[in-house]
Amino acid sequence: MSSTQMIPRQTADAAATRQRRPAIMHEGRTATWFLLPFVALYLLFVIGPALYGLVMSFTNASLVKGGLNGFAGLANYREALQSSDFWSSLWHTMWFTILTTPPLIVLALVLALLADRVRRGRWFFRLAFFAPYILPSAVIALIWMFIYTPAIGLADAAMNKIGITAPNWLGSEKFAMISLAVTTVWWTLGFNFVLYVAGLQEIPRELYEASAIDGAGPWQQIRTITIPLLSRTTTLVAVLQVIASLKVFDQMYIMTSGGPNFATRSILEYIYDEGFTNFRVGYASALSMLFFVVVLIVSVGWFAIVRRQEKEL
């Protein structure tokens, strides 16, 4: 009995102390300790470097000399915007994004739609499509460089079988980027596939049943129910895909080193070359800032689209 009487009094006390100012101060102190480890690392390794990079982009900073090596004003930005290397690497990045994004969205959607109709063996499809995504880029690159090897590679053998003379997959300026795009589609399709499969599971089955009674065939159902209801998933997939494609580096670095004749040098690889091969970290910082602006525009655009979609619902 005594204990049941104790509890309400203590809660009342606790509530009373919480309302007084010192209690809030106390919670503030506890909150500081909870926040401190993350915020300290966040300031040291994200915000700090971001500001440092911004400052460096206005200087002649070099990797082989200490310090900032003198104020350069907007010279780095001016040089970047006038440099054909910058624009060509930006174009290569865009070209890669254009080559990879549509197949990675459409193919993932089609395969998810097909998988949604199959009742048995889902684990097998998940394994087949998703397993490559989780592997390191270096593993993917080693396997595909062997597949693309002239004369003895699997890609040449497949082409010969259907009677087409195989191009020099990674060695020709025209085909290198397409070859990298094919590898990337194979590698990362599983991620979008999984997002679409999850989106499909959220569509209520009753909608299909109701439309089936009305005599709608499968194709009509997909057109009038599934695709419209998947529009939010499609926005998410598209934006994540565009941002991931803009950040491409690994495939080029390992498989083509940006070649042949710089035909596959992406913007990140250009930053890498300028900063860590030519040691021009001031200039490389300015390039990083310009790249950040591009990614930011895509992200903000996405937010705007999502906002509008949410208002419509």
Next chain:
Amino acid sequence: VVTTVLDRPQAGAATTTTSQVQGRVKLFNRICTGVLIAFALLWLVPLAWALDTSLKPNAETVKTTWAIDNPTFAAFRNTLQNTDILKWYGASIITSTLTALLTIVTASMAAYALSRMRFRFKNAIFWFVLAGIMIPGQVLIVPQFREFSSVNLLNTFWAVILPQVPTAIAVFIFKQFFDGLPKDLEEAARIDGAGSFRIFRTVILPLTRPAVAAVAIFTFVFTWNNLLWPLLVLTNPDLMTIPVGLATVQGSFGIRYADTMASAILGALPLVAVFLLFQRHIVEGIAGTGLKG
């Protein structure tokens, strides 16, 4: 159950159309299954080809055929003997595990404060952390490199681990999870006189297992697969992670294709194991949060 209830009243003329529709649906589903299986098999070809090649002697890999005339593990033996792959495994395991561990501890604590406690500038701090999602890590490589070189931490595991720990998205995932937990749990523990840290450790964290699993697996996999940053800070072959090691030695394999494929298979194995063990967590984590490296 639903369909039988709905079917019954539609006797007569209606039944013929529904059975026609059902027949069409059945055919359509069969075609779907066929196409899907074809694609899945096509998707498995590169991995199967790598495994197939790795079991041949180097000299026989120039014949582009699936047949293995003289199966051998020589390529795997060569890779284990001629490269530092065992050291790379060690480096990858240490850096990925520590990064995942530190991320979980720091992000969950910060998220708990942001979800449950009342303090000044709370909203400002939340938005400040959230802004980090917008900054791609690749943009920071130049200043981060200078930062680590100025304190002589290049070629250490800390250089790989520390910049990958403060991921804003992890705080966001934990906060969403905590926001969904009922508050009575803590009230009861507080009445028993437990402090905030004890409540967090003994009451909250055990309930957070799904979020911890998702963040742990993703941080582990992303850290393991990261190439650009470890490539910059690890130039000592003894400290390289698997992707950096493989990317660095790939040129030296030359035409020893079986060895190359064996090294790719060995590099893939740990993640294949992670995938098979945590398939469901990984897939649900992606579906729930849209995490992407």
